[in-house]
Amino acid sequence: METSYLYREIFAQPQVLTTLYLEENEHIRDIAAQLRKQDIRYVVIAARGSSDNAALYGKYLFGTTTRWPVALATPSLHTLYKTPPRLDGALVIGISQSGKSTDIVQVVQDAREQGVPTLAITNDPTSPLAQTAEHTIALHAGEERSIAATKTYTAQLMALALLAAHWAEDKVLLQELQDVPAAVSQTLSLATHISRIAERYRYMEACVVIGRGYNYATAYEIALKLKELTYVVAEPYSSADFQHGPIAMVANGFPVLLVAPRGEVHAEIHKQAQALKAKGAELLVISDVPETLALARIPLQLPTSLPERVSPFITVIPGQLFAYYLTLAKDYDPDHPRGLTKVTQTR
């Protein structure tokens, strides 16, 4: 019987996403309406860890919907160097599960002092981050007891996507987001299959995780789960950056996990899968495209498809499950990764 918090939180995701949509949809619509009256030219997002990976998704989704450029913040400019950038024209978003990360709070604090609009996305609407920001989107994910974030990661994706949808008045995107919880639920059916294939990677020490566009975030998030839980040195890359040097690492048998759902960037990733296979890489492929799955040593076939821009909700699931079952295969404790605590304080 699976009793870890991590397992339960992975499987809670459909319900968390449903709750978030229901509880926050109208509130986010109101926030978007208020923000639309302000002179916003671009967005700055401050976040760390899994929240920073969610921010990466926001960078692409805001780009294609609201057409805002997104800068990821450099907290040390606010904390250690004490020279916060001039933020006029920016909307500043802080994302933190706990809402307690000092440096993220400081970025939002500096933005407020400069008089620019600020938004907190957090699981704790009473947290310092929420108290500092002008607007707050609560994640409604319930307490996250596992140290490795799963349900709050996909909840952060949902919060950002709802904001983008309302900002851009993109009704199609809103509809697509309604379909997400059921698709996540279907994708969780991969658990049994992944529990079996995880054994193969018991002695894997390093790997690369590749995604691009919307799923660049997915590559980062899967790599982070592998590092936190299985201590594998898992490096995330966009397929383009990977070609600019790091591809040299790949030799026979080198494990590469590819996030390759159908969509605009699929042709690129497919080409890279072919090149990696020719180099003898061992490919794990998360995809709903038969030709790409056919290149894999271990195909992880998505049981359902979503439009590419919301596909990160489901492509991350096999990665979470793989990290979970590999943790068990390596006889590590999924709820207590060594050296980590739930709230990480950084400056």
Next chain:
Amino acid sequence: METSYLYREIFAQPQVLTTLYLEENEHIRDIAAQLRKQDIRYVVIAARGSSDNAALYGKYLFGTTTRWPVALATPSLHTLYKTPPRLDGALVIGISQSGKSTDIVQVVQDAREQGVPTLAITNDPTSPLAQTAEHTIALHAGEERSIAATKTYTAQLMALALLAAHWAEDKVLLQELQDVPAAVSQTLSLATHISRIAERYRYMEACVVIGRGYNYATAYEIALKLKELTYVVAEPYSSADFQHGPIAMVANGFPVLLVAPRGEVHAEIHKQAQALKAKGAELLVISDVPETLALARIPLQLPTSLPERVSPFITVIPGQLFAYYLTLAKDYDPDHPRGLTKVTQTR
């Protein structure tokens, strides 16, 4: 006798930096004067590989001097998704050694079409990138024949730093930059020492490289050299991000290279060095601070010091040398890393 292009290009850096300063200083002052008349709120930088690492340095240096926030571009929004963000208020900078990377050119092209100011930083002033941008800073580095970039990386740092200095009319920074070539030259004297210690890492397969603030870029660049040349899975981190999960990877003997020169972020990195040592990590430390060097299994003591904001010119040198000598220790070819070509075409 050392005859590889890579070796010669590493040692050409003092001369390249001197030439660039002399040839471009006035030109960059003029560019800054023209740009200052425009309504610039923030900067977007498009780059890949080593150029992207130089961009990271720019992100911090622009932050503390011009106080501009910097967004790293998402080329796929311009190429694959064909939804370029709205760039009003931005200065768009493309950085590419060859000036031929299709996706970087496309970002600058889209920016020009939107009528915002654009700048190319490239080693080839006749390249497509230079022809597309409104302004061009040439690197004057001479042909780079090694596939792994070294002299063009530090030249890109110099181009960005000169722009920041002139933009912010920071005469102290200009003076600091004049001292850089001699300091780089002194730091190259570490070569013999590093050639000896490289043997120890003959069988290293993975490591982590940590820096923060200005030297976050250095961590990325050293990690990239290690990946390209030695095929070691080398992961770069800021000391803050590392604590948000990845620190779980560190067990007894795990190699961590710390970039820890004196300056505002030094106290943070020093604290992390202590924590990592307590976990049994094997520390290589690049620093000019005796107490931090004392924590290292292998200290790489900088023979000279520079103000933190220009320290990345010298802190990267031991990393370049380490990657070079480790390539030799592993019996690989420093001029022809497997699977790489000098000009990487990505979309």
